[in-house]
Amino acid sequence: MEEKIRHLLNTRVTTDQIRTYFNQQEFFSRCSFYIEIKGKDLETQTTRSVPVQNLDPQRLMRVKFDAKTQVRVQLAYQTELLKKLVRSREDIAVIADKIHQGYVVGEEDDIDRKMSELEDTAAEFENSLLLGSVHNRHKLIFEANGVVVVPRLTLELKLKKPVIFERGLCVMLLNVAYLHWKIEEQEQDEPGEEFQIQYKVQDPEIHDASNRSINCGLYRAAIIPNLVPGKLYEFTINRVNSGDLVYSKWTDTIWLTTSPDC
Structure with missing residues (x-):
């Protein structure tokens, strides 16, 4: 079991890797985040960017507020994941040291669970660096008496360094x-x-x-x-x-x- 733990700590979740995660999170937090709106024309099935000037300004403001909250939550989530990652790695390293010293440290299944959680947390952090869709609850384009074909909009977050x-x-x-x-x-x-x-x-x-x-x-x-x-x-x-x-x-x-x- 000690060898299994050491392999995890020396290959997948190393101290250098965690330091890289901290640097990535710091860089991510210094970026600027923008909303990219694309519309798919229901008649032609073509997709194009939609300028913000063409959208209902009041509804767009609400969407941007929601997107800002989404970014803040994502940044806070990254911080919590890093804290959890550091704590979990330290706990598992202590278990490996105790095994090396001949102490009984608990059930093997429990140790495997902790190791799995450590790997899952690292994977979660890597996924948290990806930008996804903006959750939209508002109609951003006016429908003029039902005669205008309104494109289906997709809203994505993008960042600038x-x-x-x-x-x-x-x-x-x-x-x-x-x-x-x-x-x-x-x-x-x-x-x-x-x-x-x-x-x-x-x-x-x-x-x-x-x-x-x-x-x-x-x-x-x-x-x-x-x-x-x-x-x-x-x-x-x-x-x-x-x-x-x-x-x-x-x-x-x-x-x-x-x-x-x-």
């Missing part, structure tokens, strides 16, 4: 900042994607220290002019919010200081 500053490339001069960013684990941006940089000076004595923002296109770089010399600035970056955004909690932030005016 987090936007992060390339800290080694960001430079502050006397009164200007040169900022660069990238999409984590992604080489190219999606067509038409826009980003927003917000910034403010970290000095309560400056009269206008409120947030300012600039929208940027696909070049992954921006110049921020008219800064105050010798001051610390906070910069944050994220995608420009769109109508299909459901949930986005994480934003990357850096602090940089302009050169002093000598």
Whole structure:
């Protein structure tokens, strides 16, 4: 039995694998989640994306609220699965140590059940990283006097990977900042994607220290002019919010200081 337990702990549910799970969950929680709506025309049987502008805005808002709740539940579920995974592995490792020391640790069937639960929990976590359908209870398209053929809609969650500053490339001069960013684990941006940089000076004595923002296109770089010399600035970056955004909690932030005016 000890050999069977050690094989499980050293091959299927290793400490390195659990560390990978934690990294995956952290990355997942920093992504932005969107709703993708597709319609299947009942006459032509063709499927196409449905722009959110074509939908009932009030009903769409309710659907997006439900989808946001769905994402939050999924993130919380991942956290609980990781806690359970760590506890279960520790318990089984203790059993293996006691067997090695010659202690009687219980029925073999009970130990097999615990090992099976550990494997099932690992599989559950891997499945929790997949995005599925959005549960929809609302009619999103108006039916105009019954003469319009309304397509059958399918709603899916999709994610976009987090936007992060390339800290080694960001430079502050006397009164200007040169900022660069990238999409984590992604080489190219999606067509038409826009980003927003917000910034403010970290000095309560400056009269206008409120947030300012600039929208940027696909070049992954921006110049921020008219800064105050010798001051610390906070910069944050994220995608420009769109109508299909459901949930986005994480934003990357850096602090940089302009050169002093000598």
